[in-house]
Amino acid sequence: MDSSQLLKGVLDLAVLAVLDGRDSYGYDVVRRLREAGLDDVGDASVYGTLRRLFKAGALTSYVVASDEGPHRKYYGLNDVGRTLLSDSARTWTSFAATMDGLLKEVGAG
Amino acid sequence: MTPRMDPHEYARAVRAELADLPAKDRDELLEDLDDHLAEVAAESDTPLEERLGSPKAYAAELRAAYGGRPARTRRSLTGRAAAVLGAAHGRLLRLTPYRQLVTFLPELRPAWWAMRGYALALVVLSAVGSGGVVPGDPVAWVFTLLVIWASVWLGRRTVAGVGSGWRRTPLILANAAAAWAVLVGVAAADHTGVYETTVRYDAGGPPPVEVRNVATFDGGGIYNILPYAADGTALTDVRLYDQDGRPINVDPELYGKRIVRPCAGEPPMTNSYPLPLRDVTETAFDENGLPVPVPCESAMPAPSASPEGAAEPSANSTGSTEPSGGSSSEPSADPSPEPSGKPAKKAAEPSARPSDRR
Numbered sequence: 001m002d003s004s005q006l007l008k009g010v011l012d013l014a015v016l017a018v019l020d021g022r023d024s025y026g027y028d029v030v031r032r033l034r035e036a037g038l039d040d041v042g043d044a045s046v047y048g049t050l051r052r053l054f055k056a057g058a059l060t061s062y063v064v065a066s067d068e069g070p071h072r073k074y075y076g077l078n079d080v081g082r083t084l085l086s087d088s089a090r091t092w093t094s095f096a097a098t099m100d101g102l103l104k105e106v107g108a109g
Numbered sequence: 110m111t112p113r114m115d116p117h118e119y120a121r122a123v124r125a126e127l128a129d130l131p132a133k134d135r136d137e138l139l140e141d142l143d144d145h146l147a148e149v150a151a152e153s154d155t156p157l158e159e160r161l162g163s164p165k166a167y168a169a170e171l172r173a174a175y176g177g178r179p180a181r182t183r184r185s186l187t188g189r190a191a192a193v194l195g196a197a198h199g200r201l202l203r204l205t206p207y208r209q210l211v212t213f214l215p216e217l218r219p220a221w222w223a224m225r226g227y228a229l230a231l232v233v234l235s236a237v238g239s240g241g242v243v244p245g246d247p248v249a250w251v252f253t254l255l256v257i258w259a260s261v262w263l264g265r266r267t268v269a270g271v272g273s274g275w276r277r278t279p280l281i282l283a284n285a286a287a288a289w290a291v292l293v294g295v296a297a298a299d300h301t302g303v304y305e306t307t308v309r310y311d312a313g314g315p316p317p318v319e320v321r322n323v324a325t326f327d328g329g330g331i332y333n334i335l336p337y338a339a340d341g342t343a344l345t346d347v348r349l350y351d352q353d354g355r356p357i358n359v360d361p362e363l364y365g366k367r368i369v370r371p372c373a374g375e376p377p378m379t380n381s382y383p384l385p386l387r388d389v390t391e392t393a394f395d396e397n398g399l400p401v402p403v404p405c406e407s408a409m410p411a412p413s414a415s416p417e418g419a420a421e422p423s424a425n426s427t428g429s430t431e432p433s434g435g436s437s438s439e440p441s442a443d444p445s446p447e448p449s450g451k452p453a454k455k456a457a458e459p460s461a462r463p464s465d466r467r
Contacts, residue, residue: 011174026141027148043160044167047145048174051138070147 004040013092014038015049016077016085019059023076026050050075058084113156114164116146122164127172138175218264226260227253228290229283242294260287332361334382347382356380365389 007014018024018032026047033041053059058081064072077085114122120142127135150157161167201207230253234244244250267280336344349357358379361367368377369385377385 008173025148026145027152042170042174043149044170045174047142048138048171051140052175055137070144070151072148073141073144 004042007038007040008045010092011041011045011049012053013085013088014041015046015053016058016081016088019075019077019081020085023074025064025072025074028072029075053081053084056080114158116150116157117143119157119161119164119167120146123168123171126165126168130172134175138171218268219261222261222264223257224291225264225284225287226257228287228294229260230256231294232286232290332359332364332366333384333386334359336382345383348378349380349382359384361386362389 014033014036015029018029018036021032024032027043029050030041030043030046033046050059054061054075058078059075060078061073061075064074066072120139123142124135124139127139130138146157149160153160158164162170202211230249231242231244233256234249234252244253263280334347334349336347338344351357356379361384365388366386367389368379369387370376
């Protein structure tokens, strides 16, 4: 199965989870997601997701000037974002448990 | 090979790809794109296009991620039409008859291929001068079979998915031409058929005009004509001709009637109205129950003759030749229609009394 298809459904959750650890700027989010194992994640997808979550009011943002490079816009979770994260996490956990149950016999064979 | 884009050029290209978004949305989405791309570029010497894909693909991915919905690129008119048709198709699929139709239509495809080839061959044949709905000679037949073979071959290839891109437009045109040819062919065949069944030729004379398809009253056809003078007098032996001098005929046999054939003299003129008519079933059998092909009748029925008198041809032929009427050159069974009740029925029955023609 193409994992990029699966990723589309859970990218919001993944981005929220990364930002829950600490605030990050766009490309940092991409890097951290890849480090976590989501190798297929697209730069544009992450950027677009960040902008959408920000527009939806789930994220705060602030610009940090940097000496050696461009200004970096950092994103962090606000209360809306944290609520969204915990709801989405619950949904995911339940969904993943269901899928695990379905695949238990398959995995054994 | 690939011109190396700096982050700003890349961002500009992405922005151009998203030109159809509302300006506010686009600005919100792309606000940090330049900085972001600069960050990406700073990490590696590999060109942006190699790492991120083309600006077009990047824009599509952005759109999908930002909108949370499938990319809505600008669609051509045909694309939108296809979308509308696709949606209608989806809704119609809930109807069982439509579903069945969709299931068996593909099975009719070979039939269409053969018909398409036949129609296109006939179009070509008619272009070179031998028209018709059937090939005229063996050469035309061979040509037609070859075109059918080619059409089927092409159809099978297309189903197999071999045909692509540039080949589709001529194929669509050929299909449209073939469909048009089939429709025209069917219309022409229908036309020909009408002529074959309605045009009858008198011996030597000009072809008579059929009126049975010309006009109808009360939903029924015309099988007799009852002429009357302005004062209400019934006229007899009125010969009708069209503007070209062709006799105007009706076809009583379509309505179970036949023109009475007198035993003496010439056969009746078929355009001399009103026609002396009999129901065919009335005279189909003689006394012995044997079918009588077409019995003749004396020109003037006996005064006491019943309408069924036709079954027993009268030997009484006195006054059979009646020279009245001026133009009448042959004896007439002389029915005398009345303008009352059902004229057509009256005309079909012989009058029991002598004619009051003038």
